[in-house]
Amino acid sequence: MTEYSPEQIAKLQESAKRHMWLHFTRMSSYNDADIPVIVRGSGEYVFDQYGKRYLDGLAGLFVSQIGHGRTEVAQAGARQASELAYFPLWSYGHPQAIQLAERLASLAPGDLNRVFFTTSGSEAVESAWKLAKQYFKAIGQPGRYKVLSRNIAYHGTSMGALAITGLADIKAPFEPLPAGGVRVPNTNFYRAPSFVAHDLDAFGQWAADEIERAILREGPDSVAAVFLEPVQNSGGCFPPPPGYFERVRQICDTYGVLLVSDEVICAFGRLGYYFGSDRFGYQPDIITFAKGVTSGYAPLGGMLVRDQLMEPFSHGGASFLHGITFAGHPVSCAVAMANLDVFEKEDLLGNVRANAGAFRSTLEKLSDLPIVGDVRGEGYFYGIELVKDKATRETFSDDESERLLRGFLSTALYDAGLICRADDRGDPVIQLSPPLTCGQQQFDEMEQILRSVLTEAWTRL
Numbered sequence: 001m002t003e004y005s006p007e008q009i010a011k012l013q014e015s016a017k018r019h020m021w022l023h024f025t026r027m028s029s030y031n032d033a034d035i036p037v038i039v040r041g042s043g044e045y046v047f048d049q050y051g052k053r054y055l056d057g058l059a060g061l062f063v064s065q066i067g068h069g070r071t072e073v074a075q076a077g078a079r080q081a082s083e084l085a086y087f088p089l090w091s092y093g094h095p096q097a098i099q100l101a102e103r104l105a106s107l108a109p110g111d112l113n114r115v116f117f118t119t120s121g122s123e124a125v126e127s128a129w130k131l132a133k134q135y136f137k138a139i140g141q142p143g144r145y146k147v148l149s150r151n152i153a154y155h156g157t158s159m160g161a162l163a164i165t166g167l168a169d170i171k172a173p174f175e176p177l178p179a180g181g182v183r184v185p186n187t188n189f190y191r192a193p194s195f196v197a198h199d200l201d202a203f204g205q206w207a208a209d210e211i212e213r214a215i216l217r218e219g220p221d222s223v224a225a226v227f228l229e230p231v232q233n234s235g236g237c238f239p240p241p242p243g244y245f246e247r248v249r250q251i252c253d254t255y256g257v258l259l260v261s262d263e264v265i266c267a268f269g270r271l272g273y274y275f276g277s278d279r280f281g282y283q284p285d286i287i288t289f290a291k292g293v294t295s296g297y298a299p300l301g302g303m304l305v306r307d308q309l310m311e312p313f314s315h316g317g318a319s320f321l322h323g324i325t326f327a328g329h330p331v332s333c334a335v336a337m338a339n340l341d342v343f344e345k346e347d348l349l350g351n352v353r354a355n356a357g358a359f360r361s362t363l364e365k366l367s368d369l370p371i372v373g374d375v376r377g378e379g380y381f382y383g384i385e386l387v388k389d390k391a392t393r394e395t396f397s398d399d400e401s402e403r404l405l406r407g408f409l410s411t412a413l414y415d416a417g418l419i420c421r422a423d424d425r426g427d428p429v430i431q432l433s434p435p436l437t438c439g440q441q442q443f444d445e446m447e448q449i450l451r452s453v454l455t456e457a458w459t460r461l
């Protein structure tokens with residue numbers, strides 16, 4: 001089925017090339033090639049303007065948990081726009097934000113009972129750092145402003161979130177960034193230092209202890225928070241080793257540092273639980289969320305905050321001096337409620353838990369390919385690390401990586417009908433994060449497309 005006429009297709013391309021500025025995109029790569037245009041979605045699949053179907057192996061951008069084309073969620077947004085399209089959360093409430101806040105608090109672990117809404121993940125991270133700073137000033141510890149986060153971790157693009165992000169290349173053009181971002185090792189066991197490379201428990205202990213060493217090095221009185229994802233996305237899905245978060249929680253308690261669980265990707269079923277911290281059994285002081293809270297039917301983000309952090313703001317003249325016009329937008333909140341209704345009705349968490357093992361074992365079949373070094377992840381969230389030499393784990397040179405990922409893989413996977421991500425912000429990886437409705441049929445489709453494209457990639461090296 002052709003979705004658009006040839007004239008419409010030509011016009012869209014012309015306008016896109018003339019007027020669009022795509023995010024994190026080398027625009028020059030479209031000088032002689034078409035900009036991919038997606039026009040429609042249905043379930044786990046999306047369609048381009050020619051009617052060609054693609055398996056959405058990345059849920060858009062780790063977003064579309066319930067899949068595409070859910071009219072009941074769209075209608076919830078439309079109803080809300082007719083009833084009350086907009087009102088701010090600056091000194092007012094509206095029923096959708098109130099009900100959603102209560103629902104999120106009831107799903108979140110422990111006493112994370114306060115919800116501060118934003119419109120995005122970066123704003124959620126930014127808000128968490130600002131809250132940590134103002135909170136410590138309010139309780140008489142004004143020296144605490146630094147934030148620890150892990151190497152190669154992505155926490156967003158606004159200046160504060162970028163200072164927390166651990167990717168030197170995307171920070172460099174914007175230096176100097178706000179002061180206080182400090183890096184610690186991540187939990188990439190495949191690339192563990194040699195003295196812990198053969199013992200996952202010891203590796204986890206070492207990686208957590210590095211957080212303590214960083215706090216001591218920086219001065220405990222200057223550290224406000226540690227920002228960690230339950231499973232680190234950037235670099236290609238690094239799950240935490242056993243005991244890692246238990247030790248991190250201990251360290252944070254010892255030095256009075258806040259533990260922020262950045263769950264912009266890992267919440268809302270990605271790991272088979274509403275929150276990633278539930279999956280790994282730790283209690284954060286703040287959870288940041290976005291993406292899957294609405295499955296992308298409208299933009300929304302926020303942070304869930306422990307009661308204790310609200311306390312200094314709950315009397316006298318105190319207020320958290322921070323706000324965002326569209327945060328907790330009524331349409332987005334109504335959509336989030338309808339999205340969570342789908343989670344419940346269809347037991348999507350149950351689906352992920354029941355099928356996560358099959359997803360893993362289907363992807364692990366790819367380990368027989370010479371280019372596949374490591375298959376790692378959790379739930380419906382996987383990274384496949386590509387290597388030049390499996391035995392030595394040698395990675396590709398910058399030039400090879402450029403030719404392999406940008407020159408071939410990204411386009412070849414898309415042409416073969418799979419949307420996923422070929423990323424070289426750490427070592428080269430393919431990332432998968434499909435809608436939570438997927439089952440064996442989609443796992444097999446991903447495996448088959450990856451097998452044929454990765455086999456071809458190897459012959460081109």
Ligand SMILES: Cc1ncc(COP(=O)(O)O)c(C=O)c1O
Binds near residue numbers: 125155156264
């Ligand atoms: C862990 C994490 N934090 C923050 C962000 C930033 O979210 P946004 O793009 O909505 O600003 C992302 C985005 O992918 C993320 O993965």
